[in-house]
Amino acid sequence: MKSMLRRVLMLLATMLIVSFLTYAAFELISGDPAEAMLGTQATPARVEALRKELGLDAPFLVRYARWLLGFFSGNLGVSYSYKLPVAELIAPKLAVTLWMCLISFIIISVISLPLGVLSYQSAVGRFGWLHTTLNQFFMAVPPFFTGILISWGCGVILRFFTPGDFPDLHADPAGALRYLFFAAVCIAIPRVAMMLRMMRSTVISEMEKDYVQTAISRGNDRQGVLVGHVLKNSLVPAITMLGQTMAEIVAGGIVVEQVFGIPGLGRLLVASIANRDYPTVQAVVVILAFWVVFAGMAADLVNQCIDPRLRLGGES
Amino acid sequence: MLEIKDLHVKFHTRDREAVAGVTLTIHDGEILGLVGESGSGKTVTAMSVAGLLPRRQCDYRGEVLLDGQDLLHADRDFLRTVQGKKIGVVFQQPMNAMDPLIRVGEQVGEVLRIHTDMSPEERRRASLEAMDAVELDDPEAVYRKYPHELSGGMLQRAMIAAAIVIRPSLLLLDEPTTALDVTIQAQILELLKKLNAESGVSMMFISHNLNVVRKLCTHVAVMQRGLLVEEGSTADVFYHPQHEYTRHLIDAIPRRRKYQ
Ligand SMILES: Nc1ncnc2c1ncn2[C@@H]1O[C@H](COP(=O)(O)OP(=O)(O)OP(=O)(O)O)[C@@H](O)[C@H]1O
Ligand SMILES: [Mg+2]
Numbered sequence: 001m002k003s004m005l006r007r008v009l010m011l012l013a014t015m016l017i018v019s020f021l022t023y024a025a026f027e028l029i030s031g032d033p034a035e036a037m038l039g040t041q042a043t044p045a046r047v048e049a050l051r052k053e054l055g056l057d058a059p060f061l062v063r064y065a066r067w068l069l070g071f072f073s074g075n076l077g078v079s080y081s082y083k084l085p086v087a088e089l090i091a092p093k094l095a096v097t098l099w100m101c102l103i104s105f106i107i108i109s110v111i112s113l114p115l116g117v118l119s120y121q122s123a124v125g126r127f128g129w130l131h132t133t134l135n136q137f138f139m140a141v142p143p144f145f146t147g148i149l150i151s152w153g154c155g156v157i158l159r160f161f162t163p164g165d166f167p168d169l170h171a172d173p174a175g176a177l178r179y180l181f182f183a184a185v186c187i188a189i190p191r192v193a194m195m196l197r198m199m200r201s202t203v204i205s206e207m208e209k210d211y212v213q214t215a216i217s218r219g220n221d222r223q224g225v226l227v228g229h230v231l232k233n234s235l236v237p238a239i240t241m242l243g244q245t246m247a248e249i250v251a252g253g254i255v256v257e258q259v260f261g262i263p264g265l266g267r268l269l270v271a272s273i274a275n276r277d278y279p280t281v282q283a284v285v286v287i288l289a290f291w292v293v294f295a296g297m298a299a300d301l302v303n304q305c306i307d308p309r310l311r312l313g314g315e316s
Numbered sequence: 317m318l319e320i321k322d323l324h325v326k327f328h329t330r331d332r333e334a335v336a337g338v339t340l341t342i343h344d345g346e347i348l349g350l351v352g353e354s355g356s357g358k359t360v361t362a363m364s365v366a367g368l369l370p371r372r373q374c375d376y377r378g379e380v381l382l383d384g385q386d387l388l389h390a391d392r393d394f395l396r397t398v399q400g401k402k403i404g405v406v407f408q409q410p411m412n413a414m415d416p417l418i419r420v421g422e423q424v425g426e427v428l429r430i431h432t433d434m435s436p437e438e439r440r441r442a443s444l445e446a447m448d449a450v451e452l453d454d455p456e457a458v459y460r461k462y463p464h465e466l467s468g469g470m471l472q473r474a475m476i477a478a479a480i481v482i483r484p485s486l487l488l489l490d491e492p493t494t495a496l497d498v499t500i501q502a503q504i505l506e507l508l509k510k511l512n513a514e515s516g517v518s519m520m521f522i523s524h525n526l527n528v529v530r531k532l533c534t535h536v537a538v539m540q541r542g543l544l545v546e547e548g549s550t551a552d553v554f555y556h557p558q559h560e561y562t563r564h565l566i567d568a569i570p571r572r573r574k575y576q
Contacts, residue, residue, distance in 0.1 A: 210412035217366050218400035218478075219430045221392075232417050307417055308462040 011293045018289035022282055023064045033080050033276040077279030086283045095169055097264035101249045104184035108245060112192050116199025117231050138193035143252050147186045147259035154182055164261040183260045187252045191245050198241055202234040236303050243299025247292040318342040318486055323378035325360050334360040336542035347512055347519040349529030352539030358522045362488045364388060366405050367395040400427040404479025408491040410471035414463035421459030424478040431482060446481035450507055469500035480511060487519045505532050526569050530554055538562050
């Protein structure tokens with residue numbers, strides 16, 4: 001309970017720091033959003049008026065405090081460039097990105113956890129080198145490149161989806177999810193390769209441990225040792241890495257959304273940075289920060305279920 | 317009955333044979349103490365019996381016969397029918413030898429799951445009985461604990477329970493008390509003696525401590541650099557040591573206790 005509270009506080013602190021840093025970063029790099037909105041032809045008087053209207057004339061800290069208050073009262077502000085409440089602007093894009101990341105995450109977990117344990121056999125066997133080479137290759141291919149290949153191969157040639165024509169998530173959920181699936185595969189490929197490599201070295205080091213000798217001495221067969229003992233013990237580092245992966249997927253997603261033309265958070269973020277749309281950028285960044293910390297928390301919780309040594313303040 | 321005949325084991329990474337021609341016999345109900353300096357090949361000898369030699373990393377020849385059947389060259393499938401069922405193994409470090417993520421009770425009952433078709437409830441009862449036999453207080457509570465929640469002595473008792481739960485004919489104990497403090501060590505020795513007296517299980521007890529061996533074992537074998545330099549009943553070996561190395565070992569026992 002206490003650790004839960006600490007985690008929630010940490011989550012809040014992280015979001016606070018991240019939001020402050022984004023605010024500060026814009027303060028340093030940015031030009032004037034009012035100028036950006038009105039274009040270069042605008043008279044200084046009009047720019048000044050707009051600045052007042054947007055509250056940009058107030059000092060930096062005051063603006064940040066205003067934003068923070070708004071945030072906690074559920075008001076994310078109004079987008080400068082879209083003239084829409086940020087919450088309304090973000091919601092549909094968040095849904096798209098969440099689905100894409102979720103599918104990608106499922107692909108990564110479903111493939112790499114069992115395969116990671118199985119690959120132990122092939123990795124130490126005769127084809128270890130082939131394994132390593134393939135692994136290096138898939139880890140190194142950048143997602144935008146596989147993105148282009150997949151768009152072309154599965155989209156243009158095989159017509160599984162129409163690149164650039166993303167179906168509406170509400171009107172055609174099946175079509176939208178199919179579209180997202182290919183983007184998700186693209187994000188997943190290097191991650192799966194990384195997970196497999198990590199899992200393999202974990203399994204190899206677990207196999208050296210004493211409890212494996214015990215398991216063999218009790219008459220377990222190879223599968224009994226791997227599935228009955230080593231898999232569970234290898235899971236903790238794997239889950240930790242999956243937590244990191246869940247966070248990194250979002251970053252990978254930004255590029256992939258561009259390549260596939262998916263209207264998600266990534267694209268919105270890139271566009272609003274270009275437009276100096278503070279409120280939108282701010283909201284997206286805080287969501288991403290939340291996502292990252294939340295992923296780590298989720299991984300910790302799962303690990304506590306697996307490994308009793310990680311449970312703080314148990315019965316004993 | 318276990319017969320080891322002219323056992324040789326040489327690891328590819330070493331020049332010298334780890335075991336260089338060991339011949340010894342453990343009859344039913346005997347407790348053989350295997351002593352010798354570090355690196356003399358005691359563990360490797362025991363591993364050859366338990367089917368735990370890393371076969372790809374070493375050359376081996378000779379015979380290890382358990383009730384007349386060779387284990388040294390047996391295929392894995394056959395070995396598995398013997399491992400755990402006829403031969404139980406207890407290692408030096410109970411904390412590491414247990415799987416940290418599995419409840420102690422389940423680990424005690426693991427051999428039953430592998431070798432019998434008892435129901436989970438039957439296994440549970442048998443495990444609790446074994447845990448009671450090794451004098452663990454409150455077996456029900458220990459059953460539910462994870463290894464990190466128990467002391468070294470309790471864990472080693474649980475490991476012994478896991479080894480005897482299926483009533484094997486041979487126990488291999490590789491320095492089972494070295495990691496424990498002296499009081500616990502004495503308790504475990506008493507326990508082993510009791511188990512041997514009650515069930516007639518044979519044991520190979522590896523130790524550095526001659527004193528311990530003298531108290532527990534019916535027979536003693538002394539190893540040096542992969543060779544068996546002395547073997548016989550405990551009384552013979554202690555009162556009429558033939559080999560100079562054995563005399564040297566006996567002299568190394570603290571005086572006060574030597575003629576107890
Ligand atoms: N897996 C292995 N690979 C290479 N050499 C090994 C391996 N296991 C044991 N040896 C070597 O075999 C020899 C005998 O080792 P063993 O473990 O049987 O000694 P021991 O008598 O049990 O010693 P200790 O009292 O320290 O446990 C040593 O020289 C050791 O280095
Ligand atoms: Mg040893």
